[in-house]
Amino acid sequence: MNKASDGIIIGFIGTGVMGNSMAGHLLKAGYPLHLYTRTRSRAETLCEKGAIWEESIADLAGKSNVIITMVGFPDDVNQVYLENGGILENAAPGTLVIDMTTSSPALARKIHQKAVELDIRALDAPVSGGDIGARNATLSIMAGGDRDAFDMAMPILELMGSNIFLQGEAGSGQHTKMVNQIVIASTMMGVCEALAYAEKSGLDPDMVLKSIGGGAAESWSLKNLAPRIIKGDFEPGFYVKHFIKDMKIAIESANEMGLELPGLGLARKLYEKLAASGCENDGTQALYKLVVGRL
Known part of the structure; x- marks a missing residue:
């Protein structure tokens, strides 16, 4: 064609x-x-x-x-x-x-x-x-x-x-993407901490995903990135460095509107620490390495 x-x-x-x-x-x-x-x-x-x-x-x-x-x-x-x-x-x-x-x-x-x-x-x-x-x-x-x-x-x-x-x-598309990234920032912290908990308690992470993947914890990050974490695959579907950029934009935009976003602020600090450890070109799921102390 x-x-x-x-x-x-x-x-x-x-x-x-x-x-x-x-x-x-x-x-x-x-x-x-x-x-x-x-x-x-x-x-x-x-x-x-x-x-x-x-x-x-x-x-x-x-x-x-x-x-x-x-x-x-x-x-x-x-x-x-x-x-x-x-x-x-x-x-x-x-x-x-x-x-x-x-x-x-x-x-x-x-x-x-x-x-x-x-x-x-x-x-x-x-x-x-x-x-x-x-x-x-x-x-x-x-x-x-x-x-x-x-x-x-x-x-x-x-x-x-x-x-x-x-x-x-004009600008509304970018504002909507900031909403998306705010959700993802806290969700990724939750996914990484949850898998760390599962591992520490002796559970089979794959079986855990089968149980929680269809319940209230279901999310795109849990479905698509948690399996990568379990496999030790931290290749980028979306770079850590780009996610930090997005969070910075979202925080700056929120500040202009007089809005405080503590969850987003924490996520940014954690990802900046991850990037400083040499993982800026990893995928966002690499936050797991920071949570479990494998850097």
């Missing part, structure tokens, strides 16, 4: 743990796909399947009418969109830009405002579901922006996710 007849040419920036799979779904659906990432080797597999590598953000922006970004940190988002040689400076009027990075709500609003001035449609659309959701195209996608931009983006977003909602104006 070739989507070129639709007139949609997608540019994708950022092909890391999740971005690679997300871009792959778009390519498989038949869309012409242009790629840019700071480490070209990360895009080689997609290029072998037909994606086109671009030497710069400006080159990619000039050849695409839908641009999706999935980068690491708010500073990266700012650079990719707003600095010299960035997307907004080089994209044509009418282009749709979708930032799927977990970033700052304030930055999302800034990008949207600048995009409107240039007749460019902009969405902030962070995701949840980790590497599993990215591979299976079952990501939850939380969008902020104008309805017309969201409606235009929906056929593309549906190729990457299965739980997709427009939450409100």
Whole structure:
């Protein structure tokens, strides 16, 4: 199937743990796909399947009418969109830009405002579901922006996710992702402490999961990450360093609203300790190693 007849040419920036799979779904659906990432080797597999590598953000922006970004940190988002040689400076009027990075709500609003001035449609659309959701195209996608931009983006977003909602104006997608991360922060502490307790008391952790996985303790983290912990698999579906970044954004946003979040504050301290122990590139389930003293 070739989507070129639709007139949609997608540019994708950022092909890391999740971005690679997300871009792959778009390519498989038949869309012409242009790629840019700071480490070209990360895009080689997609290029072998037909994606086109671009030497710069400006080159990619000039050849695409839908641009999706999935980068690491708010500073990266700012650079990719707003600095010299960035997307907004080089994209044509009418282009749709979708930032799927977990970033700052304030930055999302800034990008949207600048995009409107240039007749460019902009969405902030962070995701949840980790590497599993990215591979299976079952990501939850939380969008902020104008309805017309969201409606235009929906056929593309549906190729990457299965739980997709427009939450409100620009920045609302990022605020919703902060809600998601606040839940996960305390949940991951609970999962790690629970498995440590199970181990210490002599229980079979796999049998424990069978008992509690369908009850009130059920959660995505328990279902998907607890089995990895039991196997000693701490490879990243979502990096510790990126989770710390998310928690920092959430705490800063909460402070701006005069809201105190003690559980989130504790989780951030624990994950920062974990990162300082050399685990910043592990998956978030590596918190278990800190809980049981295996660092």
